[in-house]
Amino acid sequence: MDSLNAIRKSFDQLVTMTDDDWFYFREKLHQTRFKRTDIITRFGQIENRLYFLTRGIVRHIVNTTSIETTSDFAFPGQFFSSYSSFISRRPSIYEIRPVTSEVDCYYLGYDSLQDVYLNTQCGEKIGRLAAEQQFQKKSSREVFLLTLNPREKYLQLLEEQPHLIQQIPLKHLASYLGITPETLSRIRSSIS
């Protein structure tokens, strides 16, 4: 199956993995599918799954009383999860929902992952490298949010994540940038 290969591949980019380790891991994967209106992970729920996205797009929504704020998107070939809840075992402050009408994923349960950490050679190392990657992502975003004004944010997004602009509704992009849809619309029209 091709998307299993994609998972293996993303591991191979991190570490040299034996076939034994891979088989041990693969056995624990499950497959699932979501529709646009489904809620993949709910606010307050303790995240029990680490997903690998094979089709569609999902977004992470911050639990604020007022307006929906998007903290992240995931695309095919990427892992996603309410990661802070998953690793801390505390209630999720994020909700995860599909952006596209159909979303296909593999996932690994929390306990399965702990088994992988205990029973494979490279488990811990993959876990460390993955966490380091996630850290770096949030770290760049911190600089992004701290130092740029709306126009600069949009220009940087345009340069560094053009695929995002092509496929995500403007209102979600706006909330991801921490600005209003109106402002983003104006910036966009003032450029192209």
Add this chain to the structure above:
Amino acid sequence: MDSLNAIRKSFDQLVTMTDDDWFYFREKLHQTRFKRTDIITRFGQIENRLYFLTRGIVRHIVNTTSIETTSDFAFPGQFFSSYSSFISRRPSIYEIRPVTSEVDCYYLGYDSLQDVYLNTQCGEKIGRLAAEQQFQKKSSREVFLLTLNPREKYLQLLEEQPHLIQQIPLKHLASYLGITPETLSRIRSSIS
């Protein structure tokens, strides 16, 4: 030595560590001291050290052409480093400088840490848990920066990190919150 105990202690909070592992680790630690005007890590430099702070306060500064923006502070008992540079081996986009007149630390070189990963039982696990912690920290900060206005930022800081307010100059606090010193001064006077 007491501050070595503090390091051991912070490891013990993460994982059960054998004395053998600890001795292996401890041998690789070095001690150093900085004065207020020193630059601990420079922009563009590849970070080669992971520090453990035993005395004083340091701050992480983002490399923007215009104004100095503070992305993080570290206090005694905490690790610090230009972590994204340290793990990616790419030039640092942060500068690290003392906030206090004297800063004492232990540090571990990059290669030493790789040795620890290879040659101890719990090294990888500590590395993973530490990276997960760093991730969570940046993750909360993302929500903080995305969803709060200046006043709300200050109130949350007051509640969750009061030690920070007591010991850091206002202008650095302001840049950490992504607002101007004038605005922070006004918010502060409107409250207490």
Add this chain to the structure above:
DNA sequence: ATCCAATTTTGCCTTGAATCAAATTTAAAG
């Protein structure tokens, strides 16, 4: 293909925070 709801755009007005500048306070250095 048509309809309806959701999304995006546009215009107008408001406002919160930035900017600029000066006065005051604090603290570092000799």
Add this chain to the structure above:
DNA sequence: CTTTAAATTTGATTCAAGGCAAAATTGGAT
């Protein structure tokens, strides 16, 4: 202790982005 520079406060003004409302467009569902 005194000096002097740096940090903070305060005031006046500006401006960028937000808020609101209505029009236009898009896209999904039937």
